[in-house]
Amino acid sequence: MRIRDLLNSEFVRSESDFEPNYAVTELKRKVHRVKIVGTVRSQPIFGTQSAYGRFQLDDSTGIIWVSAFHTRVAMIEGIAQGDLVQLVATVNEYRDALELIAESIAIVSPNFWLLHRAEVVRATLDARKEFERARSILVHERNIMEARETAREIGVDAEMIESMRDEVDAGEEAEEDISEEIIEVISKLDAGAGVPVDDIKGSLKGSHPDEEVEAGIMKLMEDGEIYEPTMGKYARI
Amino acid sequence: MEDSGEIKEAVENRDLAEHPAVERTAGEVEVSDAWVSLIGTVISRDPKTSSITLDDGTGQVDVKVHTIPELGSLVRVIARVFTSGDEVTLDAIIVQDFSSFDVELYRRIVDLEGRVFSREGDSHRQG
Numbered sequence: 001m002r003i004r005d006l007l008n009s010e011f012v013r014s015e016s017d018f019e020p021n022y023a024v025t026e027l028k029r030k031v032h033r034v035k036i037v038g039t040v041r042s043q044p045i046f047g048t049q050s051a052y053g054r055f056q057l058d059d060s061t062g063i064i065w066v067s068a069f070h071t072r073v074a075m076i077e078g079i080a081q082g083d084l085v086q087l088v089a090t091v092n093e094y095r096d097a098l099e100l101i102a103e104s105i106a107i108v109s110p111n112f113w114l115l116h117r118a119e120v121v122r123a124t125l126d127a128r129k130e131f132e133r134a135r136s137i138l139v140h141e142r143n144i145m146e147a148r149e150t151a152r153e154i155g156v157d158a159e160m161i162e163s164m165r166d167e168v169d170a171g172e173e174a175e176e177d178i179s180e181e182i183i184e185v186i187s188k189l190d191a192g193a194g195v196p197v198d199d200i201k202g203s204l205k206g207s208h209p210d211e212e213v214e215a216g217i218m219k220l221m222e223d224g225e226i227y228e229p230t231m232g233k234y235a236r237i
Numbered sequence: 238m239e240d241s242g243e244i245k246e247a248v249e250n251r252d253l254a255e256h257p258a259v260e261r262t263a264g265e266v267e268v269s270d271a272w273v274s275l276i277g278t279v280i281s282r283d284p285k286t287s288s289i290t291l292d293d294g295t296g297q298v299d300v301k302v303h304t305i306p307e308l309g310s311l312v313r314v315i316a317r318v319f320t321s322g323d324e325v326t327l328d329a330i331i332v333q334d335f336s337s338f339d340v341e342l343y344r345r346i347v348d349l350e351g352r353v354f355s356r357e358g359d360s361h362r363q364g
Contacts, residue, residue: 039274060258060274063257082315084333110337111337114338114339118346121349124354
């Protein structure tokens with residue numbers, strides 16, 4: 001994983017002590033544990049009696065604090081500023097910022113960094129495919145339960161469906177918004193013979209592109225909210 | 238979380254938080270960059286000024302360093318960018334030994350990343 005992707009994720013603190021915290025990436029993947037290869041950017045710092053150790057990790061896409069506690073502090077004692085390390089860690093939030101809790105830290109050769117970067121490219125491509133498949137299922141099914149079931153059947157992570165639900169809901173709300181605005185414009189401008197499509201587009205130009213207005217008009221026609229008394233003019237039913 | 242003796246260092250480190258060392262080639266370093274990383278061969282070194290010249294195949298760049306690497310060695314530097322007008326000076330806080338590094342494979346991966354992470358600012362080589 002890249003630090004940038006992690007920093008762009010949404011952190012979710014588990015409600016139960018027995019469930020791990022996680023982050024939801026932009027591609028809607030739940031991430032409990034990450035592997036990152038990067039440079040120890042800051043000199044590590046330690047708490048009293050080595051209760052904890054911390055340092056900043058930089059992979060050129062982002063920079064993040066890494067902490068270790070108790071017996072794992074020894075891992076941080078074995079590294080220094082400038083070391084290239086492979087880190088395996090869980091995600092946490094501290095003072096409103098994402099941080100990583102180290103489980104394993106190993107100094108690696110520069111070519112290991114290349115391997116990691118190649119793996120990130122492949123994982124990103126796979127995640128994008130999975131994201132598109134999940135979105136397609138959700139748009140098609142329009143019902144969370146059915147979408148989750150379909151996802152399970154074809155091997156897509158069903159939890160992605162839940163994560164994507166808000167986005168689809170937001171899209172539906174935006175669709176409803178423009179429908180209401182188009183009806184308002186027609187009601188206001190219609191003198192009896194319908195309102196030309198260009199006048200509707202002109203009235204909504206500041207807030208919606210022409211394509212969106214055309215799609216909104218088509219939907220209102222299909223829903224039976226408006227009709228076309230003469231070619232290119234629209235009126236409320 | 239920090240103890241008193243370490244608070245100062247933690248505060249000093251805080252300004253790093255928003256500035257990863259963005260990958261650049263010799264000719265790409267910009268006045269607006271805060272921190273950069275470059276990979277290149279040391280083609281000259283001057284102990285008097287504690288500086289080296291790196292050649293990365295696309296150009297050359299002078300970097301101030303605290304530890305001077307061997308002439309001819311392949312290194313990666315992580316440096317802070319200081320500017321004076323249009324003049325850019327690089328001050329490296331980290332010099333990594335990249336003598337075993339596969340430069341050809343690196344270039345192929347950078348090219349691949351450029352195609353996959355094509356959105357602005359979404360690759361290692363931001364900007």
